[in-house]
Amino acid sequence: STAQPSASTGEITVFAAASLTESFQKLGQEFEAAHPGTKVVFNFGGSSALAQQINQGAPADVFASAAPANMKQVTDTGAITAAPVTFAKNTLQIAVPRGNPGKVTGLADFAKPDLKIALCAEQVPCGAAAKKVFAAAGVTAAPDTLEQDVKAVLTKVSLGEVDAALVYRTDVRAAGAKVEGEDFAEAAGAVNDYPIAPLAKAPAAAKDFVDFVLSERGRAVLTEAGFAAP
Amino acid sequence: MRSRLPVVLVLPAVVGLAFLLVPLAGLLVEAPWTSLPAQLFSTEVVQALRLSLVCASLATVVCLVLGVPLAWLLARSELPGRGLLRALVTVPLVLPPVVGGVALLLVLGRRGVVGQHLDQWFGISLPFTTAGVVLAEAFVAMPFLVISVEGALRAADPRYEEAAATLGASRWLTFRRVTLPSVMPGVVAGTVLCWARALGEFGATITFAGNFPGRTTTMPLAVYLALETDPDAAIVLSIVLLLVSVAVLAGLRDRWIRT
Amino acid sequence: MRSRLPVVLVLPAVVGLAFLLVPLAGLLVEAPWTSLPAQLFSTEVVQALRLSLVCASLATVVCLVLGVPLAWLLARSELPGRGLLRALVTVPLVLPPVVGGVALLLVLGRRGVVGQHLDQWFGISLPFTTAGVVLAEAFVAMPFLVISVEGALRAADPRYEEAAATLGASRWLTFRRVTLPSVMPGVVAGTVLCWARALGEFGATITFAGNFPGRTTTMPLAVYLALETDPDAAIVLSIVLLLVSVAVLAGLRDRWIRT
Amino acid sequence: MTLHAALRVQRAGFRLSLDLTVEPGEVVALLGPNGAGKTTALRALAGLEAGGAISVNGSTWDGLPAEKRPVGVVFQDYLLFAHMSVLDNVAFGLRARGTRKAEANAIALRWLHQVGLTEFARAKPRTLSGGQAQRVALARALATSPQLLLLDEPLAALDASTRLRVRSELGRHLIDYPGHTLLVTHDPLDAMVLADRLVILENGRVVQQGAPRDVVRQPQTDYVAHLVGLNFYRGVADGTEVRLDDGGTLTIAEPAEGPVHVVFPPSAVSLFPSKPAGSPRNTWQAVVSGIEQHAHTTRVDLDGSPAVLADVTTATVAELRLQPGDSLWVSLKATEIHTYPR
Amino acid sequence: MTLHAALRVQRAGFRLSLDLTVEPGEVVALLGPNGAGKTTALRALAGLEAGGAISVNGSTWDGLPAEKRPVGVVFQDYLLFAHMSVLDNVAFGLRARGTRKAEANAIALRWLHQVGLTEFARAKPRTLSGGQAQRVALARALATSPQLLLLDEPLAALDASTRLRVRSELGRHLIDYPGHTLLVTHDPLDAMVLADRLVILENGRVVQQGAPRDVVRQPQTDYVAHLVGLNFYRGVADGTEVRLDDGGTLTIAEPAEGPVHVVFPPSAVSLFPSKPAGSPRNTWQAVVSGIEQHAHTTRVDLDGSPAVLADVTTATVAELRLQPGDSLWVSLKATEIHTYPR
Numbered sequence A: 001s002t003a004q005p006s007a008s009t010g011e012i013t014v015f016a017a018a019s020l021t022e023s024f025q026k027l028g029q030e031f032e033a034a035h036p037g038t039k040v041v042f043n044f045g046g047s048s049a050l051a052q053q054i055n056q057g058a059p060a061d062v063f064a065s066a067a068p069a070n071m072k073q074v075t076d077t078g079a080i081t082a083a084p085v086t087f088a089k090n091t092l093q094i095a096v097p098r099g100n101p102g103k104v105t106g107l108a109d110f111a112k113p114d115l116k117i118a119l120c121a122e123q124v125p126c127g128a129a130a131k132k133v134f135a136a137a138g139v140t141a142a143p144d145t146l147e148q149d150v151k152a153v154l155t156k157v158s159l160g161e162v163d164a165a166l167v168y169r170t171d172v173r174a175a176g177a178k179v180e181g182e183d184f185a186e187a188a189g190a191v192n193d194y195p196i197a198p199l200a201k202a203p204a205a206a207k208d209f210v211d212f213v214l215s216e217r218g219r220a221v222l223t224e225a226g227f228a229a230p
Numbered sequence B, C: 001m002r003s004r005l006p007v008v009l010v011l012p013a014v015v016g017l018a019f020l021l022v023p024l025a026g027l028l029v030e031a032p033w034t035s036l037p038a039q040l041f042s043t044e045v046v047q048a049l050r051l052s053l054v055c056a057s058l059a060t061v062v063c064l065v066l067g068v069p070l071a072w073l074l075a076r077s078e079l080p081g082r083g084l085l086r087a088l089v090t091v092p093l094v095l096p097p098v099v100g101g102v103a104l105l106l107v108l109g110r111r112g113v114v115g116q117h118l119d120q121w122f123g124i125s126l127p128f129t130t131a132g133v134v135l136a137e138a139f140v141a142m143p144f145l146v147i148s149v150e151g152a153l154r155a156a157d158p159r160y161e162e163a164a165a166t167l168g169a170s171r172w173l174t175f176r177r178v179t180l181p182s183v184m185p186g187v188v189a190g191t192v193l194c195w196a197r198a199l200g201e202f203g204a205t206i207t208f209a210g211n212f213p214g215r216t217t218t219m220p221l222a223v224y225l226a227l228e229t230d231p232d233a234a235i236v237l238s239i240v241l242l243l244v245s246v247a248v249l250a251g252l253r254d255r256w257i258r259t
Numbered sequence D, E: 001m002t003l004h005a006a007l008r009v010q011r012a013g014f015r016l017s018l019d020l021t022v023e024p025g026e027v028v029a030l031l032g033p034n035g036a037g038k039t040t041a042l043r044a045l046a047g048l049e050a051g052g053a054i055s056v057n058g059s060t061w062d063g064l065p066a067e068k069r070p071v072g073v074v075f076q077d078y079l080l081f082a083h084m085s086v087l088d089n090v091a092f093g094l095r096a097r098g099t100r101k102a103e104a105n106a107i108a109l110r111w112l113h114q115v116g117l118t119e120f121a122r123a124k125p126r127t128l129s130g131g132q133a134q135r136v137a138l139a140r141a142l143a144t145s146p147q148l149l150l151l152d153e154p155l156a157a158l159d160a161s162t163r164l165r166v167r168s169e170l171g172r173h174l175i176d177y178p179g180h181t182l183l184v185t186h187d188p189l190d191a192m193v194l195a196d197r198l199v200i201l202e203n204g205r206v207v208q209q210g211a212p213r214d215v216v217r218q219p220q221t222d223y224v225a226h227l228v229g230l231n232f233y234r235g236v237a238d239g240t241e242v243r244l245d246d247g248g249t250l251t252i253a254e255p256a257e258g259p260v261h262v263v264f265p266p267s268a269v270s271l272f273p274s275k276p277a278g279s280p281r282n283t284w285q286a287v288v289s290g291i292e293q294h295a296h297t298t299r300v301d302l303d304g305s306p307a308v309l310a311d312v313t314t315a316t317v318a319e320l321r322l323q324p325g326d327s328l329w330v331s332l333k334a335t336e337i338h339t340y341p342r
């Protein structure tokens, strides 16, 4: 692309966690509109895979991770030198199939052996968060499966394979009408932070995009998708 | 007494071999070897490895029992619409495995078309069980077997089957004693593909059978989870899986072929 | 004039067919058909579908060019350690695709053993490009081709190659004009497996080539993203992929076989 | 228990139409040029090809699939099962018909002994020579004691001494054998020795059939005359004169009238360097076009009116110094010539 | 340009050891019982099997792979390429050696014409009858005009008339043909007609070789005697008496001494219902063990001391009412018996 005098020009590549797909696509369009001459290209994927790609020299300009741990994998190698900023938070919700056939009303129900329960595996953020809330609530959950990501959990909820699951609020919202979410008190004890940072070698526009995500408008779009403000 | 191997064949063959093996060598070089022994003997890994081998082998048996007859039907009978059937059989290959898992849930899940009756009438529930893992792997791996075997059957000379018929052999006996042995290399190839695919299966398994250590956590699932927190550990786990599968295949295959 | 088909073969064949097709039927029934036309004609879907078909076909070509000679080498030459080589070739089958993608990055990535030289000397960078998609798909799909073709070659009678040699044909000519045509059904089977596997490839692709719409977002990646935002749309996308692949396979395969 | 077959097979450019009756115990030899449809007829009888209406003593085989027909087939290219041992190949038919393994193997071994291949029982067919393979195929077909035995050139790949032995073994077996036998062969000797009746097929149709002796004496087509090694002409007789269709006239001993076939053996022909005097009524001039050395005689091909084949002793060849291109006098006694209406 | 070959092939239970010299233009026929190693020898010559040291006029072929040897092979089981048309099969060798397509096709068509299969040019081999397939294989091997022509039973599947025609075609081609030819055949007639020299192989070794006439006159083994159709015995001569190893004594016309072979043709044997008086010096009693009807004579198998084969006219058979088991008197003129040292 030809160089232009404006600060924000050219193409920037944003590596973003898959759960940000909808909101970031919207933000990207708005950013392009606000900064003519720029183009935002997204690479959505699992945060850990994205971190791996960046560490292998992938052409990323911005990294928005769904977990501080993955962000740390990148800052450790020096690919990101700026301090990552938390731009959104996500909290857990109890997800049940439409109509709540298992009559699940709170965390305590997760200990019932006759209910089918899905949780995230401890290795992924929602699983780590779930572990925290159960510890806080003093409940010994009896899960039937420990899923590798939230989407796998939600698939099972929406198909009625499990009676209850613990997932993020944003995911319940994205899953549509087949899944109902229930808030619970202990959720506040395990909040998941989404950090964002431009890469060290990124052009100036990358910093502009990070700023745009952190702006009022950015926050509004994220809130609309179910994220909590940092 | 034969001439030297032609460059025009050997060169691409060597490039192909390198293409397949160099990335593996890369993995081996990058792997944190020091942690390998610890990984190898951790109970979770041993458990996952055993479960993987058992499920992949059972799935392969299911595929052989159902798939070889299916291949025979596609290759030898004069069904109308065989071409379409043949294409439909390849579909689970193209289906993203996660969607394949969803499809299995739709049919065999708790609320599935077939599954709800299994649950009500027999109290059988397949999701979240080891049997579910076997089913998911079989669903994904069977097309490999069917298509390989069908290719082998098509290349075999059907006149040997005619000769068997004139000796009084029923179609079944002919199939067992004449057709099958003569396409053995194709069946072995298909079995290898099937077993390997089942062993590496991830998407359909986790979607249909979930992930619970000792029950449904196979090696690929363990690898994926490890990738989330400790990529190096994931690589080591993969290498363990590789070494075991290479050992099994190198050990068994030439024995099968020879018989 | 042949007898009826034997139940002992037809029954498992039909069960096998049902096992493969009923879940697909389940998908078709559950799919939100009303949104299908909208999906079908959205530019992203059309783009992803075209990219999928192009990349899978290119990957298949790469696999044919490199894999058929490799299969020939494994089946016909008297290399020492062929058994081990044959087992090693199956390894990418067992490798969880994501790990395969990592392995490719380790070797061909910008910092990879080979990749850094490609970058420095030729300015070629494969990851995160369409070429990278083709490579990742080829890496994952090639073993299917190699193993099928090798099985077919082993079942073929080598005396026809001897006859060709006495007629003055070099090994290469013999391969091209005698061996290859006689194992055509096996090659076709392998090609189908390879193409289908490449078309459905997800893990290695997203790891090695990333997920850039129009450049590396193939249908399975689009399905993955759709699962994040709209699970029903994901099923519709899968069905689109299925329909297209069935149409392609049903259309092409019998033509190949006949020639 | 007579077998009646009406075989009708239609292919692009070829049509087989053959009605066949075989009595129990009878051996029918099917002869004919390459591509006449002999193998096709065999396949139709065996149930491998649609197009045969077959009944044995009233009960029809038409609906029966190949494996239900009590038929044994020796295929022209053997079709031995490559992955089975020779013994298993021979025992296969018995096992398929329910014989127990030990008994099947014993019978199979007996048959291998018959064809002189006991020592190869454990070998794989691929390690057999061509002739050995064909003997195994023969044993495999005979082992099931079929009701209808179909043999497609069962002796073609056998060497001279094995052939003699297997032929007489086969002959002995066929004499004892109560079923129907159809034997395809190119060797008139095999046909003559083994068959009770010859059926000559040309281009999918029967052109002649009958007892071997009758066919040998009165061939109806060039092919049959070649087969039995006779000089053969078509002509029109008028008393003791026959005017041949392709030129030339012959004097015969027994008067005849109208269109006739004319035959005489090559050994009835004598050759002279100059016009012979004496009793033979037929003499004409001819040019040597070919000479072939046979075991005990020399066969000379002569162009003339008519063209003729002559068998002469090696002594004669040396004496006459025969060379292609030589002009000679052919002489033939009228009594050696046989005519019959066509 | 003489071809010298020293073939040594070792297999489990079988060893071929054959030294062969073939002059340019010479046709050598390799005869032998099934499994003697004829095909193996052919394969070693063609370079398909290790174990042949071959030199042509000093230059050696040993290191040459099969495709570099100027060799044409007709295989016993044809090995036609199933996916190519008949024409492409025949043109294959020419194309492989760099002939342009149009020219190769023209030559191939000419060869198809030679073997009478022009109309099948476009057919696939699978649709050919056995004999048609073999003719195509023949044309395919001949089309490349090889320096060494190897024929494994090239005429075995041909019908009587085609065989005659193809044999004389082949003979004519071989006469013009400047290269070396090795012909494997079971048919002594083919060998005699086509070959300049016979090499008889038994169990991997040469047991006899020489001009056809010499082999026919002085067979050295039972196999050869069978092949040429002679009664054959081993014995010890003492003047005009020969005591046969297997029992019996024969009187001969020309005195000899020491170990000899004894031969006479079956046609030299006469049969009588009772002991004949008169000139023949050899008469003995024998029992009929088999009767075979041939085209022009009947061959009678007799058990006695010695056992003997007799060819008698059909008239004699009828007159004597020959049946297996009959006891007869055998008579043989001393002058018909031929002896030679062994």
Ligand SMILES: Nc1ncnc2c1ncn2[C@@H]1O[C@H](COP(=O)(O)OP(=O)(O)OP(=O)(O)O)[C@@H](O)[C@H]1O
Pocket: D011, D012, D014, D032, D033, D034, D035, D036, D037, D038, D039, D040, D041, D076, E126, E127, E128, E129, E130, E131, E132, E157, E159
């Ligand atoms: N599968 C086929 N498809 C089409 N035509 C065929 C097929 N098989 C045979 N034919 C043709 O049918 C005719 C009869 O063939 P068949 O094999 O019956 O001859 P045959 O009498 O057995 O000859 P041979 O003595 O050479 O074996 C031939 O013209 C042959 O080319």
Ligand SMILES: Nc1ncnc2c1ncn2[C@@H]1O[C@H](COP(=O)(O)OP(=O)(O)OP(=O)(O)O)[C@@H](O)[C@H]1O
Pocket: D126, D127, D128, D129, D130, D131, D132, D157, D159, E011, E012, E014, E032, E033, E034, E035, E036, E037, E038, E039, E040, E041, E076
């Ligand atoms: N591939 C093989 N492996 C082991 N033994 C073999 C193999 N091929 C042939 N033989 C054996 O070698 C011997 C010679 O076989 P060959 O084929 O040369 O005989 P042949 O003279 O051509 O016989 P025929 O006239 O029956 O064709 C036989 O005993 C045969 O069983």
Ligand SMILES: [Mg+2]
Pocket: D038, D039, D040, D076, D152, E129, E130, E131
């Ligand atoms: Mg035939």
Ligand SMILES: [Mg+2]
Pocket: D129, D130, D131, E038, E039, E040, E076, E152
């Ligand atoms: Mg042979």
